[in-house]
Amino acid sequence: MSLGFIMLVHTAFDRAEQVARYWASNGCPVVIHVDGKVRPARFRAFRDQFRDDPMIRFSRRTRVEWGKWSLVRATQFAAERLLADFPDVRHVFLASGSCLPLRPVSELRDYLDAHPETDFIESVTTEQVTWTVDGLEAERFTLRFPFSWRKQRKLFDAYVRFQRRFGLRRRIPEGVSPHLGSQWWCLTRRTLSSILSAPDRASMDAYFAKVWIPDESYFQSLARRYSTQIESRSLTLSKFDVQGKPHVFYDDHQPLLERSDCFVARKIWPRADRLYEVFLDDTRLANRGAEPNPGKIDRVFSKANERRGQGRPGLYSQARFPSPGLENGLTCARYNIFSGFDFLFDGFEPWLARRIGGRIHGHLYAPERAEFAGGETLMNGCLSDSAALRDYRPTQFLTNLLWSTRGERQSFFIGPHDAQDVVPFVTSDPNATIAAVTGAWAVPLLTSNLGFDAIKAEAARLQRVELAFLKELKSPGLAARVHVWPLADFVAQPTEKLQNVLSEITGPSPRRLTDLPPMRDLTGFRDFLLRLRDGGVKPQVMGDLALFPTKTDGGAKHGSV
Structure with missing residues (x-):
């Protein structure tokens, strides 16, 4: 013993x-x-x-x-x-x-x-x-x-x-x-x-x-x-x-x-x-x-x-959130955000899906619902398209979506019509690539059936939202990869600018862009913007108005593809 x-x-x-x-x-x-x-x-x-x-x-x-x-x-x-x-x-x-x-x-x-x-x-x-x-x-x-x-x-x-x-x-x-x-x-x-x-x-x-x-x-x-x-x-x-x-x-x-x-x-x-x-x-x-x-x-x-x-990068415990600045990465994977392109081009979503792959969502932060790819109402991780649930914690909605779909790159659209609470988060995230054509939201208004007073009010509201969005894109804490063009500059050379964005997303490729989805008709767009200006809504985010075609130009004067 x-x-x-x-x-x-x-x-x-x-x-x-x-x-x-x-x-x-x-x-x-x-x-x-x-x-x-x-x-x-x-x-x-x-x-x-x-x-x-x-x-x-x-x-x-x-x-x-x-x-x-x-x-x-x-x-x-x-x-x-x-x-x-x-x-x-x-x-x-x-x-x-x-x-x-x-x-x-x-x-x-x-x-x-x-x-x-x-x-x-x-x-x-x-x-x-x-x-x-x-x-x-x-x-x-x-x-x-x-x-x-x-x-x-x-x-x-x-x-x-x-x-x-x-x-x-x-x-x-x-x-x-x-x-x-x-x-x-x-x-x-x-x-x-x-x-x-x-x-x-x-x-x-x-x-x-x-x-x-x-x-x-x-x-x-x-x-x-x-x-x-x-x-x-x-x-x-x-x-x-x-x-x-x-x-x-x-x-x-x-x-x-x-x-x-x-x-x-x-x-x-x-x-x-x-x-x-x-x-x-x-x-x-x-x-x-x-x-x-x-x-x-x-x-x-x-x-x-x-x-x-x-913790694991981009994974948030449901029991306890990290203090700001102490996260091990805001998100778990790279993702892309496009603003204005769907207003300017017809069929931009399917065209983009063919170019970069992954999953292309619509406006995830649309007022009515989260527009998941393919019209789904429920995504990986049991994420619902409910706007109320999404807006309760908009940043966690995005981080959960990225975590649940890791291994597949996600892309979505955002515009001034959408909820903006997530914008400060994505601009501070190194995993985000943001490409924005400012002022493109005015293109649908050109052919809108609304009365001019209603158009002016909507244009003023959307421009205020987009100016706040641009301010975030220039904030000192910016970490996202950002590409921003006024609408006038973009339509002058759309192929070159889109090529730069796609090369960053997918990596350099010897193949150059030779086709773009059809751009919406901008005939009379300059006259429309001048009318807004004279009505008291000064266009500030569209760029040089002289670059846009008038009704007498006989067609849209945008860059060739």
């Missing part, structure tokens, strides 16, 4: 029972501390299940709170009983009720037999700590913490600031070198007994009781006083995310856990039936002699933490 286990249990009692019986059946005594917050009836039912097993005992209970001295006190209670009841134990292994052995107990015993005087406990000085998240390092030993970090966070932070401001400090006891490390250790009997029976234990306990998160520093610091040989590492695999919370292992993590070669892992999901079935089976293939090496899987966890902290 060279190895004993301490288990700190507060939930998932069925799994804790499985693991405790596994260790006991392999000749290892187990002392269990059950959180004092567990109801007496539940505790008695759990304890009574072990009446027939002399290798499993229970320690005195205390109510445990995260980050408080009670967690160390619970460990002390269990350690004292283990050392008193089982004098043959040489190494004491601290585990939790959510821990799971990854290798047979015989391998762990052989490993410790090869290191009979070694204490396995992560123990590093405060200057060397690199893993704390939103935590205190050296100050946890010199400040006072009367308030709970979890339950009284505002008071906790305020009192820390108060102590810093007025220079209030606690004195570190003589002979104590502050060290930090993982709570999960494996200590020799000699070292653990020395800590628990030290003549100055009362003063040490009183000091560490006021240290923040003492379970990460009490044994880690005091082991340095008594140990003759420390390996500053834990034999328990325990990984943490970017918020300092432990990673939870599920059934599909089995290959990862096996690759680590660690003896124990924390924290296992209680319903991971396959993990408990596989790792509590001593007939599985042994891995004798392998050195525990969690570094083998560090890359996987680093990648997971990176993804946890940054």
Whole structure:
């Protein structure tokens, strides 16, 4: 009997029972501390299940709170009983009720037999700590913490600031070198007994009781006083995310856990039936002699933490939105926005689809509905064409559409008739390519059956909207690729200008544009604009009016194709 286990249990009692019986059946005594917050009836039912097993005992209970001295006190209670009841134990292994052995107990015993005087406990000085998240390092030993970090966070932070401001400090006891490390250790009997029976234990306990998160520093610091040989590492695999919370292992993590070669892992999901079935089976293939090496899987966890902290580009959690400027990419893929072309050309959408491929939508932000490609009413990701749903979060509508259709480039049209809330977002997005012919919205008005007063009012409204759109295209935060031409400049050389846009979208091609969809008749367009001007609506976005044909010109004078 060279190895004993301490288990700190507060939930998932069925799994804790499985693991405790596994260790006991392999000749290892187990002392269990059950959180004092567990109801007496539940505790008695759990304890009574072990009446027939002399290798499993229970320690005195205390109510445990995260980050408080009670967690160390619970460990002390269990350690004292283990050392008193089982004098043959040489190494004491601290585990939790959510821990799971990854290798047979015989391998762990052989490993410790090869290191009979070694204490396995992560123990590093405060200057060397690199893993704390939103935590205190050296100050946890010199400040006072009367308030709970979890339950009284505002008071906790305020009192820390108060102590810093007025220079209030606690004195570190003589002979104590502050060290930090993982709570999960494996200590020799000699070292653990020395800590628990030290003549100055009362003063040490009183000091560490006021240290923040003492379970990460009490044994880690005091082991340095008594140990003759420390390996500053834990034999328990325990990984943490970017918020300092432990990673939870599920059934599909089995290959990862096996690759680590660690003896124990924390924290296992209680319903991971396959993990408990596989790792509590001593007939599985042994891995004798392998050195525990969690570094083998560090890359996987680093990648997971990176993804946890940054997310995937363009994917937004429905539970929490990132703060502005902290997104990992506004969108997940390149996309194109065209403005004015469908007013100027007949059949521009099918022509564009043949040229650049992908999916060509109509006006996604039209007032009545989102005009999905092919007249669809429901898109990938269950995106509805409902204008009300779209306008509730217009930017998320676009990001969800791009995410749900990734792998296929999306294009859509926007104009001054459409909702404009998404414009600041797309102009700040490097994935967006925006091509706009300003003033093209006036072409349909030329042949409109509306009265002239109604046309003037509509022209004034659309021009105001387009001027705001142009202002966004010139904003300091512009990141989109932008091509903007006044209508007069575009109709003078449409082929060349469209060629530049398509080359940017699809890449340079030796084939030049030789055909364009038919342009709408602009005969009399100049006269129409002059009439608007004389009626009080000055055309500002169409360019040089002299470039447009009049009724007497006998036809549209636009560039050849």
